[in-house]
């Protein structure tokens with residue numbers, strides 16, 4: 313069996329010193345482990361619990377999480393990936409989109425001003441006095457369970473809002489560092505929409521050894537992955553040997569990998585990482601992925617600084633939306649669709 317591999321480690325607090333290492337990791341590995349990042353450990357573990365509870369919701373509630381763009385909403389277990397299901401939030405940079413996601417899943421964050429809060433507390437106290445007069449102890453108990461459940465949903469919503477903000481800010485910082493490391497303006501990626509996806513793998517004893525998610529590359533620019541800190545299974549393609557190597561989770565850190573759009577944007581310099589998730593043990597595995605996709609409307613093309621006579625333009629410009637449709641219509645999910653964009657093909 314292949315040993316777990318050590319991908320390059322990037323210290324988020326050590327820029328610009330880490331610039332060269334960051335670019336090298338994108339070119340030679342297509343991934344790196346991020347340490348000293350800005351998402352608090354408590355928020356990471358709170359979000360993981362929320363993810364578990366959201367994916368435990370009844371099917372009819374999960375199905376309310378509809379696609380905002382194709383494939384961005386609820387993904388049910390399928391013939392190809394029978395162990396896998398996911399919920400998705402397109403455009404984490406939009407407060408409205410985050411709130412809509414929470415509302416769909418009955419997890420609306422409480423948003424009250426102080427005066428509203430005081431009024432709410434007074435009303436609740438009065439209601440309780442009235443209840444005491446007319447209800448039994450059992451009824452009172454079930455009533456407080458009800459309000460506890462409501463508060464739990466609201467606190468789930470607050471965690472989703474805080475996590476979405478934190479991971480979106482981190483994505484902008486990573487992309488900003490990457491652009492600056494290549495001598496480009498650090499705000500290049502600021503308007504690129506991002507999608508959050510929360511994944512659950514129902515690994516059963518009879519599935520040990522089979523895939524939880526098939527080999528693929530991510531279609532967008534870059535992915536930030538919060539792995540399950542207890543249950544491994546992620547394997548990445550080593551660029552040098554073309555062999556899959558297991559990645560062991562490292563609690564508190566994040567794994568960042570590049571996708572197809574990064575290869576197109578960088579004029580072929582960045583490696584779009586092929587990866588898969590294998591079922592290693594009969595446990596539930598949960599992961600959280602933030603995808604920086606591609607520009608909303610503009611076509612993706614390498615900046616002029618990355619093109620010269622020695623490095624001619626490799627790919628024809630394409631919008632992220634058209635590239636996504638190309639991957640879907642051809643079924644080429646492991647980076648092969650990039651070859652269809654090769655400038656000599658046009």
Ligand SMILES: O=C(O)CCC(=O)C(=O)O
Nearest residue numbers: 509511530546589599601
């Ligand atoms: O769950 C994981 O570790 C990886 C998930 C993944 O590759 C994806 O969502 O694209």
Ligand SMILES: [Fe+2]
Nearest residue numbers: 528529530587
């Ligand atoms: Fe992926």
